[in-house]
Amino acid sequence: MSFFNDTFTGADATNIISGHTSDSGDSWVVHAAAFGGASATIFSNTCRPNVNNFVLINPDIVAPSADYSVLSRIKRITTDADTSNGSGIAIRLSSSASLTCYLFRVRTDRMVLEKYVSGSGTNLGTRMITVAQNDEFDVELLADGSTIEVYVFDVANSLWITASGTDVSKTALFSVTDSSVTAAGTPGIAAYRNYFTFDNYQALEAGVLHPSGEDFLALTDEVEAILRTTERPEQFLNFVTSAVGYRGTPWLPIEISQTLDLVQSVKNTWFGQGSSDLGLVQTVDFSYALENTLELEGVATGGINYNLFNEMELTDSSTRGGSMWNRTASSSLTLQSHANSYNPNNKCDRRYGARTGPVASGKLTLRSVDGLHEIELRNPQVDNGRRTSFERILRETRGGSLIVYRDASWPVTQTLQFTIISTKTATLVSLRQFFLDTLGYEIQLIDWLGEEWLGVVIRPDEPFVEDGEGYWTFGFEFEGHKVGGHSGSHNLSLSSEVSFVLE
Amino acid sequence: MALLIRGPFPTNQNLIVLPNPEISNTDALGATVQTIRMMSGKVNTHIKPRNGRRKMRWVFLLGNDKAKELEDYTIDFAGSLCTVVWRDETFLGWLTLNPFEMSGEVSEFYRVTLEFEEKK
Numbered sequence: 001m002s003f004f005n006d007t008f009t010g011a012d013a014t015n016i017i018s019g020h021t022s023d024s025g026d027s028w029v030v031h032a033a034a035f036g037g038a039s040a041t042i043f044s045n046t047c048r049p050n051v052n053n054f055v056l057i058n059p060d061i062v063a064p065s066a067d068y069s070v071l072s073r074i075k076r077i078t079t080d081a082d083t084s085n086g087s088g089i090a091i092r093l094s095s096s097a098s099l100t101c102y103l104f105r106v107r108t109d110r111m112v113l114e115k116y117v118s119g120s121g122t123n124l125g126t127r128m129i130t131v132a133q134n135d136e137f138d139v140e141l142l143a144d145g146s147t148i149e150v151y152v153f154d155v156a157n158s159l160w161i162t163a164s165g166t167d168v169s170k171t172a173l174f175s176v177t178d179s180s181v182t183a184a185g186t187p188g189i190a191a192y193r194n195y196f197t198f199d200n201y202q203a204l205e206a207g208v209l210h211p212s213g214e215d216f217l218a219l220t221d222e223v224e225a226i227l228r229t230t231e232r233p234e235q236f237l238n239f240v241t242s243a244v245g246y247r248g249t250p251w252l253p254i255e256i257s258q259t260l261d262l263v264q265s266v267k268n269t270w271f272g273q274g275s276s277d278l279g280l281v282q283t284v285d286f287s288y289a290l291e292n293t294l295e296l297e298g299v300a301t302g303g304i305n306y307n308l309f310n311e312m313e314l315t316d317s318s319t320r321g322g323s324m325w326n327r328t329a330s331s332s333l334t335l336q337s338h339a340n341s342y343n344p345n346n347k348c349d350r351r352y353g354a355r356t357g358p359v360a361s362g363k364l365t366l367r368s369v370d371g372l373h374e375i376e377l378r379n380p381q382v383d384n385g386r387r388t389s390f391e392r393i394l395r396e397t398r399g400g401s402l403i404v405y406r407d408a409s410w411p412v413t414q415t416l417q418f419t420i421i422s423t424k425t426a427t428l429v430s431l432r433q434f435f436l437d438t439l440g441y442e443i444q445l446i447d448w449l450g451e452e453w454l455g456v457v458i459r460p461d462e463p464f465v466e467d468g469e470g471y472w473t474f475g476f477e478f479e480g481h482k483v484g485g486h487s488g489s490h491n492l493s494l495s496s497e498v499s500f501v502l503e
Numbered sequence: 504m505a506l507l508i509r510g511p512f513p514t515n516q517n518l519i520v521l522p523n524p525e526i527s528n529t530d531a532l533g534a535t536v537q538t539i540r541m542m543s544g545k546v547n548t549h550i551k552p553r554n555g556r557r558k559m560r561w562v563f564l565l566g567n568d569k570a571k572e573l574e575d576y577t578i579d580f581a582g583s584l585c586t587v588v589w590r591d592e593t594f595l596g597w598l599t600l601n602p603f604e605m606s607g608e609v610s611e612f613y614r615v616t617l618e619f620e621e622k623k
Contacts, residue, residue, distance in 0.1 A: 382609055383606065386605040386613075388574055388602055390602075399554070400551060400552060400553040401623065402533075402597070402622060402623075406583075
């Protein structure tokens with residue numbers, strides 16, 4: 001929970017010490033350790049220290065506990081260099097005139113974390129970085145027990161400054177262990193002259209959700225739980241909607257729905273850009289199971305004429321915004337699982353009707369690798385078989401335990417079995433010649449679904465049987481491997497793309 | 504209720520969901536008893552309890568795509584421990600049937616047999 005915050009809203013030149021009250025209702029005071037004449041004023045709704053070699057101001061409060069965070073946006077507004085002092089925020093600032101606190105400051109060539117004990121300063125960390133005019137950073141200085149951490153977010157580049165570079169994820173710039181300053185004290189602002197301004201200054205208790213979770217449903221807020229205990233932080237966003245029909249009128253339809261909209265709008269600009277992201281991300285150290293689940297579930301019990309469906313809709317729309325501009329819209333969704341279903345004609349007599357899966361539109365084709373020999377056969381009977389056998393070790397120990405082992409490099413043997421009926425004599429002659437021409441050689445097999453295999457016909461000596469005058473039935477086995485890895489229909493990809501050019 | 508197969512244990516990062524198997528699925532103990540009759544007429548029994556592990560066999564009727572997905576899954580995890588969840592029971596073991604066979608049925612369906620033996 002925030003126990004102090006100030007956005008420094010007010011008229012320019014308002015004295016923050018004497019003429020301004022913070023958003024949380026407290027006033028600012030000049031700290032006893034500040035140089036004489038130190039003060040600060042409001043400048044474009046920010047706090048700008050005056051031209052003093054050591055401005056140190058603090059809210060006129062005492063922090064409720066020694067464990068809290070101080071946050072502020074710090075911006076360099078002048079071209080003046082400052083490589084020796086810096087401006088920043090303080091935590092656990094004691095009221096003594098002998099400066100005692102943890103202090104994070106930004107200079108024009110570095111960022112430093114220091115501790116002061118009775119006026120004596122010690123450097124706890126330095127990060128060399130060029131800070132130019134108008135660079136601004138969201139800074140958090142955290143004190144939790146003996147843990148002192150600093151987080152710095154580069155606003156312009158949307159990156160966190162780390163000890164060695166930058167990161168898209170929140171990463172501490174400094175993280176040290178120090179027990180020199182343990183009293184709660186107050187938060188504060190320390191500055192060398194008026195080179196930097198401060199905005200959105202707040203102090204938050206550690207160990208609780210911050211910012212406040214009351215504004216949970218506003219998707220522009222970031223809610224973060226930081227617990228430095230063995231507790232497990234959990235966050236829940238539950239939408240529960242239920243409706244109960246009127247007794248006696250069960251035929252009256254009742255519809256309930258829930259909507260989660262991620263909407264951005266950019267106007268009056270040539271280069272507007274917006275994006276919605278729904279990310280399910282967990283990161284843990286060491287060996288823990290990570291699981292993300294996006295569940296679309298429909299359940300209907302009883303009733304009459306119920307329909308269940310889940311939809312995941314990806315929609316992009318692009319409207320004319322000017323001449324000679326290309327606009328594209330695309331959505332892509334790749335699924336790697338399939339639903340198995342059948343359509344019973346009636347519940348008592350299950351007869352398999354329409355099937356799921358690809359439509360057989362091709363022919364069974366055998367072709368030599370050099371392309372010189374090819375034969376197209378009619379599709380085999382539906383009792384075709386596929387056999388996959390593995391090389392692996394299966395052992396039982398003396399204690400009765402079963403152990404199975406297979407090395408990933410051990411071969412997998414796949415065999416296809418086909419039976420083809422009603423083949424005319426002419427086709428049979430061609431097939432027999434094809435077998436002779438490619439005997440023992442690797443050939444290409446393309447089935448009626450477009451699946452491509454490379455392998456060898458291993459039973460060319462299977463007899464052909466003449467079932468009718470001039471019509472033969474035969475079978476053969478093909479041992480090989482699929483081309484391109486997994487089944488051609490294993491992945492279901494959906495994509496749509498629209499592009500147009502206006503002139 | 505679907506039959507879920509997760510693997511490889513313990514990360515369980517892969518999941519395949521299968522429909523209920525056909526009736527006539529089997530569930531057997533792995534334990535065996537061998538009787539030996541002595542010349543004196545006494546009968547001794549030699550047992551192999553095999554830690555009480557079970558061996559199950561299921562037959563599924565799957566569409567073309569699902570059958571091939573299962574085939575690919577079996578190839579990828581033929582030697583890996585996997586977890587099977589069915590009817591509120593969870594089993595840890597291996598898919599032991601070798602070779603894995605798919606037998607075509609009407610209209611691009613395949614009948615597939617899976618054999619699963621617990622690790623105990």
